Amino acid sequence: MPGIKGQMRKTPTTGARARAWTSMRILRRFTIADIMATAEIPRQNASKYLVALEKAGFLARESDNVSGRPGSLIIYRLARNTGPDAPIVDQKTGDVRDCNTNKWYAPGGAEKAAPPVSKEVS
Numbered sequence: 001m002p003g004i005k006g007q008m009r010k011t012p013t014t015g016a017r018a019r020a021w022t023s024m025r026i027l028r029r030f031t032i033a034d035i036m037a038t039a040e041i042p043r044q045n046a047s048k049y050l051v052a053l054e055k056a057g058f059l060a061r062e063s064d065n066v067s068g069r070p071g072s073l074i075i076y077r078l079a080r081n082t083g084p085d086a087p088i089v090d091q092k093t094g095d096v097r098d099c100n101t102n103k104w105y106a107p108g109g110a111e112k113a114a115p116p117v118s119k120e121v122s
Contacts, residue, residue, distance in 0.1 A: 003027050016041040029062065029077045050076060052089040056096035057109030088094035090115075 019039035023094060025028070035046045053059045060079040085101030090097070094107045106112045 011029050015044055017088075018086040022045060022050055024059070024076075025081055025084070027078075029075060031073050031075055033073070049089065052094060052096060052107075055070065055094065055107040056087070056105040056111070057085060058098075058105075066096060098116070 015038060020035050020041050020109060023035050024040040024120050027038070032043065032046050032050060035041060035050065036043055039046070041049075050059060052065045054061065054076065058078070058080045059076045061074060063073075063075040080098075082098050085099035088097045088099060089095075093115075095112065097103075100106065103113075104112045104114055
C-alpha cells in the first residue's frame with residue numbers, strides 16, 4: 001500500500017486493544033482478567049498492552065497482589081483518560097501515541113515530540 005513510510009495508520013476503532021481500552025474506561029479499576037473477559041482479548045496481548053500503558057502513565061497500579069501470590073492479581077486504575085480512541089503502542093520503541101490528543105509518551109510517562117516521518121523511497 002503506498003503512503004509515507006513510518007506513518008502510523010488511522011486509529012483503529014475495532015480490534016482487541018480498542019475493546020480493551022473501552023473496558024478500561026468503563027471499569028476504571030480492573031485486573032488483567034477483567035480486561036480479558038470484557039474485551040475478549042488473549043492474556044498475552046492484554047498483558048503487553050497494560051504494561052505499555054502503565055509505563056507511559058495511562059495506568060497506575062493500586063495493588064500488586066490480592067490473593068497472596070505476588071503478581072497474581074495486579075489491580076490497575078485508569079490514570080489518564082483522554083477520550084474514546086485507544087492509545088497505540090509503537091512496537092519498536094515502546095512509545096505510546098494518545099490518539100485523542102495526538103501526543104506521544106515515552107516509557108516513564110514523559111511527553112515527547114512526535115517521531116519524524118520520512119517519505120517512502122520507490
